[in-house]
Amino acid sequence: MERIELENISDFALGDENIAFAPYFIGKSYISLLNDNEIRIHNVTFEPGCRNNWHIHHGSGQILICVGGHGWYQETGKEARLLKSGDVVYIAPEIKHWHGAVKNEAFSHLALSVPIGSSSNEWCEAVTHEEYGKL
Template sequence: MERNELEKVSDFALGEENVAFASYFIGKSYLSLLNDKEVGIFNVTFEPGCRNNWHIHHGCGQILICVGGHGWYQEAGKEAQLLKSGDVVYIAPEIKHWHGAVSDEAFAHLLLSIPKEGASNEWCEPITDEEYSKLK
């Protein structure tokens, strides 16, 4: 998908290609830092079909605010949820999960997290094409 099309997914800045975390994603994502005072706020934009690996946030939770397109969110052992603009997802610490775009549409969410000493991310296995293709 062309950059100028991705910039239309939400009203927030697209940012740069998310190369620092690219090894934990299938497909391209873009990251824009919106705020780093007290609460980290990032706009994350996923190209169609892009998703991150299963992962766990140790020591702090995360909030996703969907701002454009359609995407998926899934916690381990639960069905995937279809997300649309306006949806809010709270992810408690220690919950294994993944999120990303639907196969045929870009998706953007704001990611909010409060930095805590000792907090970390544990990146796990990818969502296979076979698993992803079964989502409806």
């Protein structure tokens, strides 16, 4: 997908290709830091079919605010939830989950987190093509 198309997914800055976290994603994503005063806010944009690995936020949860396109969110042991612009997802600490774009459309969300002392992310296994293909 062309960069200019991705820039039109939401009104927030697309940012740079998400190289630092690329090992934890299937497909290409982009990240833009919008705020790092007290609450970290990133705009994360996923190309069609892109998703992150299963992961866990230790010590601090996360809030996703969907701002463009359509995506998926799934917690371990639960059905995947289709996301659209305006949806809000609260992810409690210690919940294993993943999120990303639907197969044929880019997706963008704001990711809000409050850094607390030793909070961290634990990256787990990839969402397989078989799991993703069933959605």
